[in-house]
Amino acid sequence: MSVMRVRSAVSPLRRRISDLPMPAPLRSVDALVAEERPEEPIHCIRPATLAATARDFVAAFPGDVLYAVKCNPDPSVLRALWAGGVRHFDCASPSEILLVRQMFPDAAIHFMHPIKARGAIREAWTRHGVRDFVLDSQAELEKILQEIGAGDDLGLVVRLALPKGGAVLDLSGKFGAEAEEAAALLRAARPHATRLGIAFHVGSQCLDPLAWRQALATAGAVIQAAGVRIDIVDVGGGFPVAYPDMEPVALGAFMAEIEDGVDRLGLPGVRLWTEPGRALVAGGGSVVVQVQARRGDMLYINDGVYGSLADAGVLGFRYPVRRIRPGIVADDTTVRDFGFYGPTCDSADVMRGPFTLPADIAEGDWIEISQLGAYGACLRTGFNGFDRARIAEVGDASVDHDDLEGYARAA
Numbered sequence: 498m499s500v501m502r503v504r505s506a507v508s509p510l511r512r513r514i515s516d517l518p519m520p521a522p523l524r525s526v527d528a529l530v531a532e533e534r535p536e537e538p539i540h541c542i543r544p545a546t547l548a549a550t551a552r553d554f555v556a557a558f559p560g561d562v563l564y565a566v567k568c569n570p571d572p573s574v575l576r577a578l579w580a581g582g583v584r585h586f587d588c589a590s591p592s593e594i595l596l597v598r599q600m601f602p603d604a605a606i607h608f609m610h611p612i613k614a615r616g617a618i619r620e621a622w623t624r625h626g627v628r629d630f631v632l633d634s635q636a637e638l639e640k641i642l643q644e645i646g647a648g649d650d651l652g653l654v655v656r657l658a659l660p661k662g663g664a665v666l667d668l669s670g671k672f673g674a675e676a677e678e679a680a681a682l683l684r685a686a687r688p689h690a691t692r693l694g695i696a697f698h699v700g701s702q703c704l705d706p707l708a709w710r711q712a713l714a715t716a717g718a719v720i721q722a723a724g725v726r727i728d729i730v731d732v733g734g735g736f737p738v739a740y741p742d743m744e745p746v747a748l749g750a751f752m753a754e755i756e757d758g759v760d761r762l763g764l765p766g767v768r769l770w771t772e773p774g775r776a777l778v779a780g781g782g783s784v785v786v787q788v789q790a791r792r793g794d795m796l797y798i799n800d801g802v803y804g805s806l807a808d809a810g811v812l813g814f815r816y817p818v819r820r821i822r823p824g825i826v827a828d829d830t831t832v833r834d835f836g837f838y839g840p841t842c843d844s845a846d847v848m849r850g851p852f853t854l855p856a857d858i859a860e861g862d863w864i865e866i867s868q869l870g871a872y873g874a875c876l877r878t879g880f881n882g883f884d885r886a887r888i889a890e891v892g893d894a895s896v897d898h899d900d901l902e903g904y905a906r907a908a
Contacts, residue, residue, distance in 0.1 A: 523892030530785060530863050531823035538800040538886040539785040540874045544577040546895045547781035547870070551581025554777060557752050560769025563587040563607055565734055566597060568774030568871045569782065573890055575600055578777060587772045588627075591617050598625045609696075609772065611637060611656045611672045618644040631656050631696060633674045638686055653686040654694035654731055655679050657719060659712055673697070676719050683723035694729025694770070695720060701775065703735040704745050706754040713758030720762065729768050730759060736776035740868060741815045741853075748776075775871040780895045782870025784886075785821065788862045794835050796854075798864065801839015801846040803880040805873035806866070809837070809848040818852045821863040831856040841881040867895060 524532075526541050533539075555562050563585040564578055570593060579601060586601075588594045589610040597604050608621050611633040621627035622645045629652035632638050638653070645651065658673025674682055679695070687693050695716050699708040709732055720727050732755055737745040759769060784805045790797040802810030809816060834851030835858070854864065877884060 525893040530821050540888045541783045541891045542573045543781045547577035548581035551578045551583050555582040561585045563772045565772050565774030566593045569778045591620050594625050650691050652692035653690040654696045655682045657697045679719045680722040687725040692728045696731035698733035699735045702737045704737050706751045710754045710758045717762045731770040734772040738779040778870040779868050783867040784869050785865050796835050797838045799840050803878045807876045817867040820855050840883045
């Protein structure tokens with residue numbers, strides 16, 4: 498009997514937690530495929546990997562770790578991160594706030610979207626006990642103060658704009674106040690805030706630890722210009738993970754630059770925050786797809802850019818891949834590079850890769866695509882009717898990035 502659950506493009510943020518089934522006994526991915534022989538994509542969640550990654554990150558960071566819920570809001574993922582010691586959550590919408598509050602009544606929830614609807618502010622404050630709000634303009638500060646009234650225990654955090662950097666995904670431009678405006682906002686917010694902070698984001702999948710040193714120096718100049726007490730410094734997210742063509746330095750190098758940069762600020766008693774997403778969950782999830790046809794070096798698979806592989810298409814991300822062919826032992830270790838076509842009728846539904854797989858891969862084979870715990874399942878759409886996928890918690894280990902070539906040659 499199947500122990501998997503089915504999701505559509507809108508779950509889990511539109512489902513009551515009480516409606517979700519309890520986790521089933523864990524199997525390996527290979528055993529799951531051999532038993533189920535699925536014709537829909539399967540999102541495989543590895544709770545043990547997620548909990549271990551969270552424990553390591555929480556232990557390494559000298560402050561509060563706020564998981565960026567947008568990265569993967571699946572309840573199985575949130576449970577695993579909680580088991581790993583995550584107690585703070587970066588939420589950007591009422592739906593994310595409700596999900597976390599339903600699951601973890603004692604969690605610390607922080608409303609980190611710089612632009613919020615008035616109703617969302619009221620709901621977060623009055624219904625869910627959220628007390629920390631990010632802003633990047635005078636208009637947003639006034640909106641928050643108008644909606645919560647003379648609220649006690651209010652935390653206000655000013656989002657600072659950074660210049661375009663070297664991160665794989667640059668996040669400059671949409672949010673953040675320029676230095677002079679940020680200093681003015683700190684001064685304006687100080688009389689209303691029990692906790693006042695400054696935040697920034699160096700960009701997603703940032704491979705350079707020095708980016709945090711430079712950002713902290715910029716933040717320090719703004720703090721000095723503001724001339725008010727600062728209680729929180731939020732160093733954002735952006736911590737990278739390993740992909741076949743990206744191998745970041747150890748996490749300790751990033752933490753060392755952050756600690757040194759904060760020490761240089763000379764702010765005794767300041768509390769540090771960080772907002773990791775990808776770094777916590779990428780390695781704890783994969784998707785299993787089936788090959789529906791082969792045309793030369795292109796494989797037609799049952800997931801694509803409108804499903805869990807948006808980053809593989811639009812951004813050209815490569816992921817570790819391996820073939821799964823139950824009950825058959827490969828006698829040929831030859832590999833070659835392939836691209837993928839997704840299942841929709843849109844010709845833009847293509848992922849060039851290259852993805853290295855056995856040269857004899859064929860229709861009916863399955864492929865496990867790893868490092869997809871981040872921005873995979875949560876980006877699914879209902880386009881063209883291909884919105885269904887299945888979710889299973891699995892018990893085997895995630896891919897070993899020291900043996901990506903061997904991973905590709907798997908039978």
